[in-house]
Amino acid sequence: MFEANWDLDTLRVFLHILGAAVWMGGQVIVAALVPALRRVGPEATQAAAQQFSRVAWPFFWLAVLTGLWNLLAVEFEDAANSYHITLTIKMVLVIATGVAAWLHTKATDRRRIAMMGSLSGVASIGAVLVGVAL
Known part of the structure; x- marks a missing residue:
């Protein structure tokens, strides 16, 4: 029989999944929109990226902080x-996605922007996959 479990652990895991979902899912959506935004104009791509950044980074830090909170619940021994x-x-994947995303925001040439954005996206997908395995 199923019994609902509404406690602090549920909130902790929910917030962690929410942070990861917005961070990773947002990267996938933005990557999918870039070709269409480029057709509108370079300012559209940049405006979308800046707006995404305002939303995504707080959720990245939510995922990191709740990840640390999750570690407090583990009996490592x-x-x-x-x-x-x-x-x-x-x-390692979480650090990679954060560093690559930060480098993506600092890049000025299209090649480096694309490379760091792709690396951040792949690392974030990997972090979610490995997180599910945990």
Whole structure:
């Protein structure tokens, strides 16, 4: 029989998933919109990217902070070695998506903008995948 569990753990996990969903999902949506925005004009692409940034970064930090909160709930001495390895991979991917996204915002040439945006997107998808495995 199913029993609903409304407690602080539920809130913590919900906020973590919300942060990751907006960060990763937003990157996928923006990447899909870029070709259409370019047809409108370069200012449209830049305006959309700036607006996305205003929304995405707070959700990135929500995911990071709730991720740290999640770690407080783990009994590390009881966790299997595979858990530690998977967690390390996830942390590397989270750092990679954040750093690549930040570098994407600082880039000035199209090649570097595309490369850092793609790296951030792939790393964020990887972080979500590895997070599900945890």
